[in-house]
Amino acid sequence: MSxxxxxxxxxxxxxxxxxxxxxxxxxxxxxxxxxxxxxxxAAAADVPLGSMTYHFTxxxxxxxxxxxxxxxxxxxxxxQAMAGAxxxxxxxxxxxDLISVDVLADPRELVLTHELYTLAARDPRYRRLTHAWMxxxxxxxxxxxxxxxxxxxxxxxxxxxxxxxxxxxxxxRDEVVRAVDRMTRSSTAGPAATR
Amino acid sequence: MSxxxxxxxxxxxxxxxxxxxxxxxxxxxxxxxxxxxxxxxAAAADVPLGSMTYHFTxxxxxxxxxxxxxxxxxxxxxxQAMAGAxxxxxxxxxxxDLISVDVLADPRELVLTHELYTLAARDPRYRRLTHAWMxxxxxxxxxxxxxxxxxxxxxxxxxxxxxxxxxxxxxxRDEVVRAVDRMTRSSTAGPAATR
Amino acid sequence: MSxxxxxxxxxxxxxxxxxxxxxxxxxxxxxxxxxxxxxxxAAAADVPLGSMTYHFTxxxxxxxxxxxxxxxxxxxxxxQAMAGAxxxxxxxxxxxDLISVDVLADPRELVLTHELYTLAARDPRYRRLTHAWMxxxxxxxxxxxxxxxxxxxxxxxxxxxxxxxxxxxxxxRDEVVRAVDRMTRSSTAGPAATR
Amino acid sequence: MSxxxxxxxxxxxxxxxxxxxxxxxxxxxxxxxxxxxxxxxAAAADVPLGSMTYHFTxxxxxxxxxxxxxxxxxxxxxxQAMAGAxxxxxxxxxxxDLISVDVLADPRELVLTHELYTLAARDPRYRRLTHAWMxxxxxxxxxxxxxxxxxxxxxxxxxxxxxxxxxxxxxxRDEVVRAVDRMTRSSTAGPAATR
DNA sequence: AATGAATGAGGATTCATTCAT
DNA sequence: CATGAATGAATCCTCATTCAT
Numbered sequence: 001m002s003x004x005x006x007x008x009x010x011x012x013x014x015x016x017x018x019x020x021x022x023x024x025x026x027x028x029x030x031x032x033x034x035x036x037x038x039x040x041x042a043a044a045a046d047v048p049l050g051s052m053t054y055h056f057t058x059x060x061x062x063x064x065x066x067x068x069x070x071x072x073x074x075x076x077x078x079x080q081a082m083a084g085a086x087x088x089x090x091x092x093x094x095x096x097d098l099i100s101v102d103v104l105a106d107p108r109e110l111v112l113t114h115e116l117y118t119l120a121a122r123d124p125r126y127r128r129l130t131h132a133w134m135x136x137x138x139x140x141x142x143x144x145x146x147x148x149x150x151x152x153x154x155x156x157x158x159x160x161x162x163x164x165x166x167x168x169x170x171x172x173r174d175e176v177v178r179a180v181d182r183m184t185r186s187s188t189a190g191p192a193a194t195r
Numbered sequence: 196m197s198x199x200x201x202x203x204x205x206x207x208x209x210x211x212x213x214x215x216x217x218x219x220x221x222x223x224x225x226x227x228x229x230x231x232x233x234x235x236x237a238a239a240a241d242v243p244l245g246s247m248t249y250h251f252t253x254x255x256x257x258x259x260x261x262x263x264x265x266x267x268x269x270x271x272x273x274x275q276a277m278a279g280a281x282x283x284x285x286x287x288x289x290x291x292d293l294i295s296v297d298v299l300a301d302p303r304e305l306v307l308t309h310e311l312y313t314l315a316a317r318d319p320r321y322r323r324l325t326h327a328w329m330x331x332x333x334x335x336x337x338x339x340x341x342x343x344x345x346x347x348x349x350x351x352x353x354x355x356x357x358x359x360x361x362x363x364x365x366x367x368r369d370e371v372v373r374a375v376d377r378m379t380r381s382s383t384a385g386p387a388a389t390r
Numbered sequence: 391m392s393x394x395x396x397x398x399x400x401x402x403x404x405x406x407x408x409x410x411x412x413x414x415x416x417x418x419x420x421x422x423x424x425x426x427x428x429x430x431x432a433a434a435a436d437v438p439l440g441s442m443t444y445h446f447t448x449x450x451x452x453x454x455x456x457x458x459x460x461x462x463x464x465x466x467x468x469x470q471a472m473a474g475a476x477x478x479x480x481x482x483x484x485x486x487d488l489i490s491v492d493v494l495a496d497p498r499e500l501v502l503t504h505e506l507y508t509l510a511a512r513d514p515r516y517r518r519l520t521h522a523w524m525x526x527x528x529x530x531x532x533x534x535x536x537x538x539x540x541x542x543x544x545x546x547x548x549x550x551x552x553x554x555x556x557x558x559x560x561x562x563r564d565e566v567v568r569a570v571d572r573m574t575r576s577s578t579a580g581p582a583a584t585r
Numbered sequence: 586m587s588x589x590x591x592x593x594x595x596x597x598x599x600x601x602x603x604x605x606x607x608x609x610x611x612x613x614x615x616x617x618x619x620x621x622x623x624x625x626x627a628a629a630a631d632v633p634l635g636s637m638t639y640h641f642t643x644x645x646x647x648x649x650x651x652x653x654x655x656x657x658x659x660x661x662x663x664x665q666a667m668a669g670a671x672x673x674x675x676x677x678x679x680x681x682d683l684i685s686v687d688v689l690a691d692p693r694e695l696v697l698t699h700e701l702y703t704l705a706a707r708d709p710r711y712r713r714l715t716h717a718w719m720x721x722x723x724x725x726x727x728x729x730x731x732x733x734x735x736x737x738x739x740x741x742x743x744x745x746x747x748x749x750x751x752x753x754x755x756x757x758r759d760e761v762v763r764a765v766d767r768m769t770r771s772s773t774a775g776p777a778a779t780r
Numbered sequence: 781a782a783t784g785a786a787t788g789a790g791g792a793t794t795c796a797t798t799c800a801t
Numbered sequence: 802c803a804t805g806a807a808t809g810a811a812t813c814c815t816c817a818t819t820c821a822t
Contacts, residue, residue, distance in 0.1 A: 032317060034229035037816060050783040053818060107316070114313040120361050121306045122227060130361040152355075152374040159354025160347075166315050166325040179347040183377055208807085233792065245808045248793055403786085422707060424619035428813065440787045443814055501706045508699040510751050511692070512617060520751040542745075542764040549744025550737075556705050556715040569737040572768055623796060635804040638797060 017055050020045045024066040029108035033063070033115045064125060067116050071133045074109070082140035088184075091144035095153065095180050099160045100173050110165045145184060153183050212250045215240045219261040224303035228258070228310045259320060262311050266328045269304070277335035286339035287375050290348065294355050295368050305360045340379060348378050407445045410435045414456040419498035423453070423505045454515060457506050461523045464499070472530035478574075481534035485543065485570050489550045490563050500555045535574060543573050602640050605630045609651040614693035618648070618700045649710060652701050656718045659694070667725035673769075676729035680738065680765050684745045685758050695750045730769060738768050 023045030027036045038052040038059060056062040081098055085091035119126035134154065141150035156179060164171045218240035222231045233247040233254060251257040276293055280286040314321035329349065336345035351374060359366045413435035417426045428442040428449060446452040471488055475481040509516035524544065531540035546569060554561045608630030612621045623637040623644060641647040666683055670676035704711035719739065726735035741764060749756045 032229075032313065038818085039816070048783055049817095050785090050819095054782060059817065111313070111316045114309060114316045117357065117361060118227065118306070118309040118313045121302070121309045127361060134358060134362055148370060148373065151358075151370065152377070155354035155358045155374070156351050156378075157354065158357055159350035159352065162312065162353055162357070163329060163350045166312060166322060167329060175343060175346065178343065179350065179378070182347070183351075183374070211807090232790080234790075243808055245793095245795090245810090246806095249807065252793095254792065406786090422703065427811080429811080438787055440789090440814095440816095441785095444786065447814095449813065497706070501703070504699060504703040504706045507747065507751060508617065508696070508703045511696045511699045517751060524748060524752060538760060538763065541748075541760065542767070545744035545748045545764065546741050546768075547744065548747055549740035549742065552702065552743055552747070553719060553736075553740045556702060556712060557719060565733060565736065568733065569740065569768070572737070573764070622794075624794080633804055634796095635806090639803060644796065 016045075016047060016051065020047060020052070020055060020062065021066050021069055023047075024062055025070055025112065026108075028066065028115055029111050032111065033119070036063075038062075063119075064129075067112075067119065067126060067129055070112050071116065071129045074113070075133050075136045078137050079140045082143055085144060088144045091141075092180050092184060095141075095157060096173065096176050099157055099164065099176050100171075107165075149184055153180070156180070156183050211240075211242060211246065215242060215247070215250060215257065216261050216264055218242075219257055220265055220307065221303075223261065223310055224306050227306065228314065231258075233257075258314075259324075262307075262314065262321060263324055265307050266311065266324045269308070270328050270331045273332050274335045277338055280339060283339045283379075286336075287379060290336075290352060290375050291368070291371050294352055294359065294371050295366070302360075344379055348375070351375070351378050406435075406437060406441065410437060410442070410445060410452065411456050411459055413437075414452055415460055415502065416498075418456065418505055419501050422501065423509065426453075428452075453509075454519075457502075457509065457516060458519055460502050461506065461519045464503070465523050465526045468527050469530045472533055475534060478534045481531075482570050482574060485531075485547060486563065486566050489547055489554065489566050489570075490561070497555075539574055543570070546570070546573050601630075601632060601636065605632060605637070605640060605647065606651050606654055608632075609647055610655055610697065611693075613651065613700055614696050617696065618704070621648075623647075648704075649714075652697075652704065652711060653714055655697050656701065656714045659698070660718050660721045663722050664725045667728055670729060673729045676726075677765050677769060680726075680742060681758065681761050684742055684749065684761050684765075685756075692750075734769055738765070741765070741768050 020041060024036065024041045027041050027044050031040065039049060041062070042049045042052050052062070056065070078098065081094045082091060085094045116126060116130060120130040121127075137154050137157075138147075138150045141153055145153060160171070160176055160179060215236060219231065219236045222236050222239050226235065234244060236257070237244045237247050247257070251260070273293065276289045277286060280289045311321060311325060315325040316322075332349050332352075333342075333345045336348055340348060355366070355371055355374060410431060414426065414431045417431050417434050421430065429439060431452070432439045432442050442449075442452070446455070468488065471484045472481060475484045506516060506520060510520040511517075527544050527547075528537075528540050531543055535543060550561070550566060550569060605626060609621065609626045612626050612629050616625065624634060626647070627634045627637050637647070641650070663683065666679045667676060670679045701711060701715060705715040706712075722739050722742075723732075723735045726738055730738060745756070745761060745764060
């Protein structure tokens, strides 16, 4: 009556929905969206198959919820990193760390990010997710940088992260440092030199 | 008028392999890798289903070939754009054009790019494709910029392109100009200011 | 008139697994293992195709189960025949009957036996089935004969049965009688005359 | 001009038919009749696929020819073994050797034998093959034994061979000796004791 | 509220065979 | 005479979803 997990009867299981969503992210990380099926997620969540369509009317509902959770989690981490920086120099360093160390230590997150982008490239519903993510990132950067710089810096982070992941040679930290410096210290704030 | 396409006998059809690969790219563009099946590609190429596995032992063989072709085509365009620039200013302008106009005019190419990245994130065989693509881009940029700048600029292009695509607000051209300027004109070539 | 078979709802059908296995044996009997497909079995069992892989993860799982049932049924009959014999003479007669009349009255059983042997010749999992079958036969014979005789008699039964089936001329009952007599009455129990 | 195999032009290749038949037997031995396809045989014979249906109108024509060759080869070996025996004792020993050593040393031959029996169990055309084989065996045995004994001995050989193959415990040679002795030395030649 | 059983559409692939060359 | 190219039927299997319990 008081023994926790064991007592989590098959019939009464609050939080099951959540567990399914988490399992879904795990499966996508391993097998990609293409390789994700209700069956596999059910197995990963240790939940009967019928439970899938009970909790989620649609496969896509589950997918969307999973990516929504993922985007928010990623976004949260980014925001916290920026919130932790006390001045612009710490902010620069935090950005470099995010690119060089944090996010893509886990290849699972790399996969998930790209899967999400892929969906977003075709489906507006997922694009809303990426848009919100980007907006939050930019707002976080604006704690330390002017809006234009924030926007460009955000794009730079994206590009460096991807290239780091899809390249075969390792990227050196000092190159990342240089890129961030150029984007954030540059004096070319005046009229654009290039047309 | 009496023959032409109709006379292309069903029995002898050189170039069919190629047509299938093209059709495959078209289908991926529309339905994503997840929505791409032999059946659909066969229909798109106007080719019987059995023809698929006759020409490609494996679904993955077709997929890999399709993305290989795509990556090369994209790479070619990039290289040509860079080769057409006669000095560094023209090179900057070419880069801005590539980001602002060319590549993502076609959402199909956006989708394909992300689908490829998604595969590359999980499968080394596809990573080899993205790696070669990136290497070629960098070499093309090195016609006009020093290696480090080329590398960073390449990442910036990536990031801006993606954000332009996944954002909901349109990106302004002058912002892109500014970003390229900062990355390529910066005087912060000395010792990195940030650690 | 209003229910019966028709009322056996398509949706709830206990014993369906069994019916499929039986149908599978029927199909093998008619078309051989090579000619047995999920489709055909599904049709024979009057069951939708998807039901096949729902009840059996694998085609081979179905096949193995079918032959397992068959081997047990054959084995049962043999054992009962032996159990019914009250003395050694009745046992001899029972053996003769088994060879001459029973088993191969039904050509279906002949086919099934050989199909099983064919599988057993290549796959240890099926060999386990034939081994168990043989072991049971021998044990049944040992009710009436010494172990060596039981073993040899069992082999003789096998050979006579096969030759009866694969020959084109009918075998005469008195020949079978003679063979059984020689194997079971012989006094050559001493040191083997042949090396 | 004189270099044998290399000179065997792809275009002129007498004996190709034979090579295909041999390859077919090899494939059946490995994969069974069910696993034998034109493609596989073509690959095994190192012959283009189109060559299959050129030389054999039908898959079954190839199959029948292959088994015909196999049955004859087996039959030949049996006959030679019997022909080599100079008296009845040597004949007995030859029989024991055939069962204990020769034929089923090669599991490939076991498989082929059972595959043939399986076909014969259903198809009269293959039954003609097994019938001829058995007739020849009997005739060979009749060099040394009376017709009835020959017939029964032949069946015994069959049964022992099969049981030896499908059992998991090894069979002892002296048991085989005993069985052959009983069948060939028995004095129960008089009126059958069993009805 | 929850689920095991069931289903039909669609997945990739293999195949014997045909035909133009 | 010989064959590479091509095809459509059939293979097994996976799947999202439905439904009776």
